[in-house]
Amino acid sequence: MESITLGTSGVAVTPLCIGTWAWGDKLFWNYGKDYGIEQLQDAFNTALAAGITFFDTAEIYGMGLSEKILGEFAQKTDQTLQIATKYAPTPWRFKGEAVGDALTASLKRLQVEKVELYQVHWSFAFFMSQHTLMNALADAVEQGRITSVGVSNYSAEQMREAHQILAQRGVTLAVNQVNYSLLTRQIENNGVMDVAKELGVTILAYSPLAQGLLTGKYRQNAGVQPTGVRKLSPQFQPDGLRKIEPILNLLQQIGDKYGKSPAQVALNWLIAQGNVIPIAGAKTADQVRQNAGALGWQLSEDEVRELGSMRIN
Numbered sequence: 001m002e003s004i005t006l007g008t009s010g011v012a013v014t015p016l017c018i019g020t021w022a023w024g025d026k027l028f029w030n031y032g033k034d035y036g037i038e039q040l041q042d043a044f045n046t047a048l049a050a051g052i053t054f055f056d057t058a059e060i061y062g063m064g065l066s067e068k069i070l071g072e073f074a075q076k077t078d079q080t081l082q083i084a085t086k087y088a089p090t091p092w093r094f095k096g097e098a099v100g101d102a103l104t105a106s107l108k109r110l111q112v113e114k115v116e117l118y119q120v121h122w123s124f125a126f127f128m129s130q131h132t133l134m135n136a137l138a139d140a141v142e143q144g145r146i147t148s149v150g151v152s153n154y155s156a157e158q159m160r161e162a163h164q165i166l167a168q169r170g171v172t173l174a175v176n177q178v179n180y181s182l183l184t185r186q187i188e189n190n191g192v193m194d195v196a197k198e199l200g201v202t203i204l205a206y207s208p209l210a211q212g213l214l215t216g217k218y219r220q221n222a223g224v225q226p227t228g229v230r231k232l233s234p235q236f237q238p239d240g241l242r243k244i245e246p247i248l249n250l251l252q253q254i255g256d257k258y259g260k261s262p263a264q265v266a267l268n269w270l271i272a273q274g275n276v277i278p279i280a281g282a283k284t285a286d287q288v289r290q291n292a293g294a295l296g297w298q299l300s301e302d303e304v305r306e307l308g309s310m311r312i313n
Contacts, residue, residue, distance in 0.1 A: 001051040001295070004277055007174035008200045009148035011116050013054040013082045015271055016295055018047050018288065019206065019281035020055060023069045024062025029283065031062065037069065039284050044073045046285040050292035053079060056177075056204070056279050058086035058121055059106050067109035075111055083110060084117035084204075086152060086177075094127035099136035103145060119150035119177055123158050130161055138169035150175035150204070156191030163199050173201050180205035180276070182214060182247060182266050182307060183235075197275065205270050208278035210235070214266040215290075216248050247310045254303055260293060265307075267294035272304045 003012040022029035023040055047053075057066045067085060074081055085106050087099055103118060118140065120133065137149045151162055154176050163173040176196055178187050180203060187193045187203070196203050209215055219241055235241075251262035258265070270278045271294065280291040299307075 004202070004275075006117060006148050006150070007202045008172045009174040011082065011148045011174065013116070013277065014052050015277060016052055016267065016291060017054040017056050017084070017204065017277055017279040018043075018052055018291070019279040020057045020066045020070055021061050022281055022283040023057070024065025026062070031065075031283075035283050040069060041073060042285040043282050043288045044070075046288040047282070047292070048077060048079050050288065050295075052288070052292060052295075054082045054084070054277075056084045056206075057110075058088070059102060059109075060086075060088050060121065064105070064109055067106055071110035071112065082116040083112065084119060084150070085110065085115055086119045086121040088121045089124060089126060089128060089133065091126040096128070096132045096136035096139075098128070099133065100140065103140055107145065114145050114147060116147045117150050117174060118146040118148075119152050119175065120154075120162075122153045123151070123155065130158070131165055134162055134165040135169065138166055138171045141171050142169075148172070148174035150177060152177035152204075152206075153179075154192075156195040159192065159195050159199065159201060163201070173199065175202045175204050177204035177206055177279070179207050180270065181208045181210045182251075182269060182310065183210040183244060183312060185311075203273075203276045205276055205278045208267055208270050208280055209263050213241075213244060214248070214251065215261070215263040216252065219245065219248055243312050247307075247312075250307060250310060254299070254307070258297060260297075261290060263290055264293040265299070267291065268297070268299050269304060269307050271295075272299055 001014055004015050005012050024031050026032055055070055057070050087102050140146045149166060149171055159176055166173050180187055213235060248262060251265045255262050255265045267278050270276050282288045282291055
């Protein structure tokens with residue numbers, strides 16, 4: 001399978017990443033009720049069978065359970081994985097040593113000596129300055145405990161600052177993980193996309209299917225209700241579903257041409273932007289197969305433009 005390099009870090013990964021927020025999360029995804037460890041193991045195995053070896057997790061997903069589950073699965077395979085996890089800059093973590101301690105705990109749960117990508121989960125550093133934070137991450141690179149450094153939910157200005165601090169240590173900023181999909185396009189207008197291209201930073205797109213909205217599963221009159229806190233989101237209410245109907249219709253129309261689902265077209269559109277890797281969450285083998293169907297083909301330039309011109313009213 002074709003690979004993509006994370007920024008200029010030299011870390012090569014698959015063009016689609018499997019997100020593991022739902023692996024162990026009970027509040028948002030109802031882990032243990034609608035699905036369990038057997039379904040997650042099948043999802044993991046299906047990803048590897050499809051050639052997808054890039055997985056994204058975080059220490060706060062399931063309060064560490066996501067990392068633990070992924071680590072247990074990784075021990076059962078001989079395939080080389082690329083694992084990305086995240087550091088949570090909570091208010092009580094105000095010294096650089098906290099970064100190293102959190103990384104140690106993540107590596108223990110994952111049962112590895114290093115991860116290919118370690119990201120700052122959100123931009124609020126509270127009582128720890130960006131200078132202290134980025135230097136602590138650079139230390140971890142020098143120690144061989146992480147291969148590349150990333151951030152998440154950083155603005156264009158914050159990316160520049162992080163990039164500059166890391167550069168002084170000879171470390172590159174590899175990625176910025178942000179909310180990006182056909183329904184969430186803010187990074188195209190707020191400078192994040194432009195600065196990422198300028199600095200050679202890869203965009204990791206979380207919620208690439210807008211929490212399931214772009215699958216068409218929840219469209220008007222489908223009779224399917226979301227679970228968890230998504231039930232409270234206005235996007236899943238009748239008016240929100242009405243607004244995205246034209247986009248879903250176009251996804252279906254293009255998908256029919258290629259024998260692909262609306263979700264597969266939506267993921268392929270993101271990949272077509274260049275230097276963008278979708279993080280597609282999956283908790284079942286079928287969801288992984290659906291996500292993997294976004295690979296191995298490409299939209300035409302006209303189709304990419306047509307989809308890109310669609311906006312929510």
